[in-house]
Amino acid sequence: MPEKNILPSYNDYVKGIRQLKPEEQLRLVEIISGSLKRSLGKKRVAHSIMELEGLGLEISKNIQNI
Numbered sequence: 217m218p219e220k221n222i223l224p225s226y227n228d229y230v231k232g233i234r235q236l237k238p239e240e241q242l243r244l245v246e247i248i249s250g251s252l253k254r255s256l257g258k259k260r261v262a263h264s265i266m267e268l269e270g271l272g273l274e275i276s277k278n279i280q281n282i
Contacts, residue, residue: 233241
């Protein structure tokens with residue numbers, strides 16, 4: 217019979233983290249933070265110059281009326 221992989225629960229991770237030395241906990245935070253920065257950085261939306269179309273129209277009308 218094949219063995220099922222049982223993943224640790226969130227609470228298991230928390231218990232494990234509490235058993236780490238403060239230096240190890242800090243290193244774990246650095247690893248997680250770096251991973252999040254990389255994944256969030258990849259999700260940046262590419263903007264188009266066309267998004268600016270018409271934004272200055274009202275300003276230019278006000279300048280012409282002065």
